[in-house]
Amino acid sequence: MPSLASRVRMLCLVVLLTAAVPPAAAQQAGELRAVHRAGQTLLTWTEVPAARASDEPTVADVKRLAQDLARQRIRYRLYRSDKPIRTLDGLECVAEVSPLSGWNIEYYGDPKPQQKALRYVIEEGKPPLGPNVAVWAHNPATAGRAWYAVTACRGDQEDKSLDAANVLRQPVDETVGLGLPVLQRVEKPKSFNYVDNPTLHYYVRWEPASHCGQPGRPYDYLVAIPPRLAKPAAVGIHLHCWGGNLNSGYGWWYNAEKGAILLASNQVPYDWWTGYHEKYFQRRRSKETWSDGVVRPYTQRRMMAFLDFVASRWEVDLSRTFAAGSSMGGSGSPMLAIRNGGRIAWAVSWVGVHVPAHSPHFKGSYAQVYGEPEWGVKFEDGVSAWDHYDDAKYLRSHPRDEVGLITFSNGKNDSGIGWPQAMEFLRALQETHRPFVFVWGQSGHGQRATMPVTLGERVMELDLRTDRSLPAFNGCSLDDDPGDGRPDRGDAKGQINLFLAWKTDDAVDADGRWEMTVYLIDKSPRGECTVDVTPRRCQRFKGEPGQAFVWTNTVDGGQVQTGTALADQWGLVTLKGVKLSRSPCRLAIRRKP
Missing domain, CATH: 3.40.50.1820 (Alpha/Beta hydrolase fold, catalytic domain)
Incomplete structure (x- = not known):
């Protein structure tokens, strides 16, 4: 049996070793998973204990916890490599993610105090993420196989320990794209x-x-x-x-x-x-x-x-x-x-x-x-x-x-x-x-x-x-x-x-020719008016600056107006002083030969 002095020395050694471990070391992220769709990889992992909310918190509860975690400077670091990850040496951190990323606290816009926070679903048809699961999305710039790792940080300390829980052992076959909702x-x-x-x-x-x-x-x-x-x-x-x-x-x-x-x-x-x-x-x-x-x-x-x-x-x-x-x-x-x-x-x-x-x-x-x-x-x-x-x-x-x-x-x-x-x-x-x-x-x-x-x-x-x-x-x-x-x-x-309107189903939009039926609605305060009319969003009818056009205004088969118009500097043709009534008025424009 060890002597009392030996036991005291062993206890001191344990205390010293425990004190030397950063606070985050016993709180590493784990259960790292990946899903890739249409150019986007969604990574999930379990949060450190301090970042775990209750099962059904309100949005206000999650926000308060997020503020407390921010004061403690708790966060996660994500690493990506084109080779299996056995050490973080030489790898660049591709993202730092705040805790509680699995909670949707923006759905309500400006939430009321009693509204419950929602959990994200990352795979259609499957249940939402668990209350202690974080998520991060990455759209890679190039296609290929990729391995990922996640670590937890508190303050200036990062737990860089790696094991099967916080490192992907199998690569993700990634493509380039926008991802899918x-x-x-x-x-x-x-x-x-x-x-x-x-x-x-x-x-x-x-x-x-x-x-x-x-x-x-x-x-x-x-x-x-x-x-x-x-x-x-x-x-x-x-x-x-x-x-x-x-x-x-x-x-x-x-x-x-x-x-x-x-x-x-x-x-x-x-x-x-x-x-x-x-x-x-x-x-x-x-x-x-x-x-x-x-x-x-x-x-x-x-x-x-x-x-x-x-x-x-x-x-x-x-x-x-x-x-x-x-x-x-x-x-x-x-x-x-x-x-x-x-x-x-x-x-x-x-x-x-x-x-x-x-x-x-x-x-x-x-x-x-x-x-x-x-x-x-x-x-x-x-x-x-x-x-x-x-x-x-x-x-x-x-x-x-x-x-x-x-x-x-x-x-x-x-x-x-x-x-x-x-x-x-x-x-x-x-x-x-x-x-x-x-x-x-x-x-x-x-x-x-x-x-x-x-x-x-x-x-x-x-x-x-x-x-x-x-x-x-x-x-x-x-x-x-x-x-x-x-x-x-x-x-x-x-x-x-x-009070102006037009028929949308009988227009003519052709090279050098445009026609449309225009009229005053029944609720117009008077039965007649004059107005300038410019064809817009034309698919085929186009004018060149200074080009001449002739136009007519026909009502019930009888011509009530005729005139000429020049395309302006933008090629737009405007008919001046067109007379309209509650009866359909057929406007027709032709390019002058």
Whole structure:
């Protein structure tokens, strides 16, 4: 039996050895697993004990635990190699991941205290991850076999011990791609946004670098299917307001009555559904750091990419895609439509910001993602980021770009969004001959847009498509006077182009020839008007600057007008002073021989 002195020496040695082990050493990550799909590897592992939440915590509980773990500087490091990993020597850490990454705490947008945190599903049809499992996504730049390892860190200490639990023993056969959204669940509520008996498909996509300034960040998406789905169906990209989320805050479920699919997501960060600086998530916002970098349209890209995914799962008509939103979403919907004119057929916007630099209350919000205007931060194409996301400037600097119909509203007394900036947008639409409908009034931030033909809010009666020509109206004699940009000038409430409509199924769009039936709706205040008409989004009818055209206006088989027009410097042909009535008026344009 060892002597008392020997036993004391052994005990001291154990104490010394235990003290020499970093706190994280007894808390290594484990059970590392990998799933690869379509260019994306999803890695999961068990959290260290300190990072394990209860089985059903609220979002607030998870956030509090995350703050406590951040103070302790607990995190994980991921390593990747093209060879089996037996040591970390010579390997570069490819990512540091915060604890609790398996919890979805952004689904609700601005959560209420009692709302339960959700767990991510990483494989469709399988249950959510366990409460002590973390997840990280990686889109490799090159294809091939890869091995991964994960370690736990606390403070400056990293446990670099490796065993079968935190190292992949078998490689992942990786490909290059964007990855695929993963279905989280399907719900069938009795009603959703005033539509009865829909089917709601909730997805999460861990976004690649082209879609997010923080590669691998998860985003929630909703695909809502109406009870009578059109085949093929239009898809409406619905953008929520400040404080909203993917389930609400975008006005209506537009065109649900016509069988349209609703696509929605959450907005992180609050970039007004546009884009943000590539260094935004690095949390070092300053002129010095952001001057070395650019603003990229991450949010617009990820929304359009998810639209492509929807088209791969459902029978849809992408030529009928539209964008919709209110307030922040009403800012984002025309911005998306204007910059993606080849993909968005029309847009509806309630009380949006169209010129961020001139919004009295929300300019500072845009500055959080673009940088201050005086910093001179560029968009990725070299233009000022503030100029790129100025709708008026964008329209004027891209006069040939085709844009679908934009129906929008602003309140003259909306001091937060701002009336003068809405007027700048209106004038740019008029000057560049873009198709639009505009209503304004004294409802402040509650001013709602009106749809043409029906004068309702929810349904676009016109069958608008990206591959079909439409008319742009200007100077209608039924227009009200919005004033000069000052809220106390002009008519307190009114409309522009609201009572004009056209048939979408009998147009002629051919080389040197264009025809369309245009008319005043029955609810127009008078039975006749005059208006300038410019064919837009023409597929075959094109003019060269200075080229001459002749046009006619025929009603009930009788010619009521004829005239000539010259294509302007952009090749646009505008018919001046066209007389319209409630009877269908057939406009025909021919290139002069």
